[in-house]
Amino acid sequence: MVFKRLLGSLGVGGPAVDTVLDPIAAVPGSTLSGQVHLKGGNADFTIDHITLELIARVEAEHEHGESEGSVAFERFTVGGGFRLAEGEHRAIPFAVTLPWETPITELYGQPLGIVLGVRTELGVAGAKDKGDLDPLVVRPLPAQEAVLEALGQLGFGFKSADLEYGHIRGTGQQLPFYQEIELTPAPAYAHQVKEIEVTFLANPAGMEVVIEADKRGGFFSEGHDAVSRYTISHADVPHRNWNAEVDVWIRQLVEHRAAYASHGSYGHSAPYADKGHGGHHGEGHGHRSGPGMGTVVAAGAAGLAVGVVGGLVAAEVIDEVGDFFEDDENDGGDED
Structure with a gap:
């Protein structure tokens, strides 16, 4: 596991968090489950709340053109109200229901270029601090x-x-x-x-x-x-x-x-x-009659390896995903 150390409002030595999603196919309207793993810092801390946010990379049109940004479209409080002792390891299980309109990110195992994530937020010592951001894969209904x-x-x-x-x-x-x-x-x-x-x-x-x-x-x-x-x-x-x-x-x-x-x-x-x-x-x-969208998307995914599929450039898709998680994680501290 890779823990995200909370630095922003607590200083060096604060607790660390790592959220692990269960390897079960998520679909819109279904249950998303997993565990939030906590590791105590160099002192005791009160964990006020543990909140999961669903994040999406979204495009917006405006009078000056188009821009992209992250949008939090759902929040779930999955724990809190306890004392995390110095150096203590604790796992908090959760099971939440995805919104029915959650976008799909893949079809027949092939990515569509949609970027979703689950971000963990801890309320500690009266302050909110971001933890890790995990990619979320959603298959179609x-x-x-x-x-x-x-x-x-x-x-x-x-x-x-x-x-x-x-x-x-x-x-x-x-x-x-x-x-x-x-x-x-x-x-x-x-x-x-x-x-x-x-x-x-x-x-x-x-x-x-x-x-x-x-x-x-x-x-x-x-x-x-x-x-x-x-x-x-x-x-x-x-x-x-x-x-x-x-x-x-x-x-x-x-x-x-x-x-x-x-x-x-x-x-x-x-x-x-x-x-x-x-x-x-x-x-x-x-x-x-055609080959079916499953075959079409699979062929498109194979094409990503050589660079271009239907107007999508592989490097652009990879950069978008990487930048999304990298930029968001840079707001939350270092990794252990």
């Missing part, structure tokens, strides 16, 4: 996996994924940001669509799926965005033909038709007015 796999089967390819600060209007979004998974168009739609972006907003009953198409302009018209929203039930996932369902969604989106079909026991699809930065409804038809 069955509903998310089903939709992405269908898109892959229909010929769409993985391009990139990011987290956007802001809210999607007309949805039940809870977190201060949303995840966009960008896909290259299937050949049947390539002449009409530049790319599509998929956002999942999960909840205990099911999931909202927001799909935005960046439509190409015609000879006498400019390109524009077309956006639609659908709801599906978790219980329906094993019983749907997702290739057929998603194919209908895409055709409705690009053909500028209202989408009102039922997709689950708790909701219906509805036309979507705006995605926070403008949106319409959009055209095209037909599809082909």
Whole structure:
């Protein structure tokens, strides 16, 4: 274990902390468990509280362009109210529930370029001090996996994924940001669509799926965005033909038709007015069978080894992850 010594407000000789997550696949809405390991310093300290923060690297658009920053999107107090003796070792187990809208960081074991972390904060001697920051890996829910796999089967390819600060209007979004998974168009739609972006907003009953198409302009018209929203039930996932369902969604989106079909026991699809930065409804038809999104993403991950996949440069992804954890840890002290 690598302990993070708390220096900021306590001085040299303060307690150290190391949080170890259990090696169990995390999915949105599931339990995240592990242990917070404490090592006493060169004196006795009262531990007021032990808090875990979920942190995400998020992009934000503003009038001067784009910027990136860390956003804490959930906090859990998992212990505290005890005396940690000089040199004492203590382990505090925890089990917390991830928000349903927690972004997914990998698909079929392949990273998507999303950076999440679990940061440990200790309240000691009336002050708060950061401990270690651990990477958090989140896999998709069955509903998310089903939709992405269908898109892959229909010929769409993985391009990139990011987290956007802001809210999607007309949805039940809870977190201060949303995840966009960008896909290259299937050949049947390539002449009409530049790319599509998929956002999942999960909840205990099911999931909202927001799909935005960046439509190409015609000879006498400019390109524009077309956006639609659908709801599906978790219980329906094993019983749907997702290739057929998603194919209908895409055709409705690009053909500028209202989408009102039922997709689950708790909701219906509805036309979507705006995605926070403008949106319409959009055209095209037909599809082909493809390798599936799992194969597409796996091929993309293999491509990272040689440098470029769908516009993602391997070095940039690695630097982003490294900088995120390095910068945050530099705020919290040294490692033992």
